[in-house]
Amino acid sequence: MERAQRILKKFSKILKEQGAGPLFTTFKGYVTYALYDRWKVRRLRKFPPRMVKNRILFETNDDFTDNCRALFDYMVANGYNKKYELVWLVHEPEKYKKYQAENVKFVRNFKKNTTIRRAAAYRYALTSAFIFYTQAFNWIGMARKGQTFVNLWHGCGYKANKNNRKVFFDYCLVPGDVFIETKKEFFGCSSRKLLALGYPRYDQMMKGSDAARAYKEKLLKAADSDKLILWMPTYRHASSERLNEETLNNEFNIPILDDKERLLAFNNFCRDNHVLVVIKKHYLQIPYDFGENVLTNIVYLENQDLEDNGLQLYEFINCSDALISDYSSVAIDYLLLNRPIGFTLDDYDAYTESRGWVFEDPLEYMPGKHIYNVQQFEQFVLDVKNGKDDYENQRKAILAKTHNVTDNYCKRVLDYFKITV
CATH class of the missing domain: 3.40.50.12580 (CDP-glycerol glycerophosphotransferase, C-terminal domain)
Structure with missing residues (x-):
């Protein structure tokens, strides 16, 4: 009942602020999720498809940016995509047509105008050998043998952890050794998961x-x-x-x-x-x-x-x-x-x-x-x-x-x- 009230409140807000068109798109997203994606996601989790050993997945908080983007650009520029399939989860795949290249895919992550992930996002996440991201990837809800989750993260600064949120990963990058202990406490993880390799975006910053x-x-x-x-x-x-x-x-x-x-x-x-x-x-x-x-x-x-x-x-x-x-x-x-x-x-x-x-x-x-x-x-x-x-x-x-x-x-x-x- 409480969930239904939240959804109705959201619909009312969309109608008021955005109009009938976006409201219909949002409503359609919820309906298709209920009729198809929810069932499909459950089945994917219960019976995961075969892993694709050369598939690498990318996701960033703002689409196609930050450390994942720097790493992806480097891989394409140096021909890694001839050997690996590089997949991006994004809101609007059509925006990235000019970045299409051999073995590069842009997959719609969410139902339009919603925060509901599509079944396709789960399918690619469950079949990728490497998953690179910059915020959190807890939504996947499981990890398969043979998968490696790498949190490229978005920076190590001065602030202590306020919210004590657990972020799921196999490895996380830090700029240098001094941050291993601080991020160990920040994430509540073991030090072996923290790699002092620096961030891919540093290449962008150094070169301009x-x-x-x-x-x-x-x-x-x-x-x-x-x-x-x-x-x-x-x-x-x-x-x-x-x-x-x-x-x-x-x-x-x-x-x-x-x-x-x-x-x-x-x-x-x-x-x-x-x-x-x-x-x-x-x-x-x-x-x-x-x-x-x-x-x-x-x-x-x-x-x-x-x-x-x-x-x-x-x-x-x-x-x-x-x-x-x-x-x-x-x-x-x-x-x-x-x-x-x-x-x-x-x-x-x-x-x-x-x-x-x-x-x-x-x-x-x-x-x-x-x-x-x-x-x-x-x-x-x-x-x-x-x-x-x-x-x-x-x-x-x-x-x-x-x-x-x-x-x-x-x-x-x-x-x-x-x-x-």
Whole structure:
């Protein structure tokens, strides 16, 4: 009864917000699941089809992105798809026609306009020898002998585990040995499951791309700027209430710039110094709203912007002249570029109380300017503008502690699992 009420409530919301067409699509998804997919999934689990030894499956939270995308691109570019079948679970397979290649498939993961997985998703998951993903794959509900589940994950940062969620995998990647103990506690798993191989997307970040560099120049020209600082705050107010961090409550839900006056003044400061600040919203963060304030030198970068320009996030990160972060794992990743990092820490004490840290002294692992107020923020901008960098030696020292550096992260991952051309 409670489930039926939830479904009816969902239908009512879709009708109100999206209209009759999407409502019909959603209703159709539930009906076809009840009539076909539910029965099919049960049968697939009870009588799994024959394993396909050369089948490799990919799934990411945002379709066709992140570490899985980096690994897939490397495999196709180097001819692995001539030997292996590479299958992606995505929402809309038709969007990826231009990426079709020999032995490459894009399979619809969910019933349209629902979160109900199709029987086809289970069939490919149950028949793949390797399954690479970046969030969780608990939905499969079982693992077969001969299958290997590899959680490529999405970063190792400073924050302790708040939600104690169990994530299923055989192996999970971390950037370096220092994170084996922290992620062992985070996931509640044995250390043998944690591999200090680094992330496939590091190859994208280290190389960048012509398309990313062209996009940077376009942004700089529009803002009449010479330097681009990428600002990637971790989320505070998430789209999921369970994940909310109530450590920061201000007009814009963003660190340091906590009211209209500070926001506009900082924008004007950046404008006068010909520096562009590009804010990349964390995918869990609810959209920032700067209202009707006209900003010239503080701009948003959305996933759709990247997609429209044929870019992956870590390609664009390569183009930045400096990074502003806080407790996000991107700061750890950025150490590989050896460029200036500023850490906004105005809610550090609140974060310490609400969530805690994976390191005993997290500030020691933040090799850059520690920013608690607007004046320090502006000084960081000036330092970037003038090429002043007082933290290079500190970054190198922390890099040695946090990373297992290599020239080719994708190849190292594939070689470890004996996936060869």
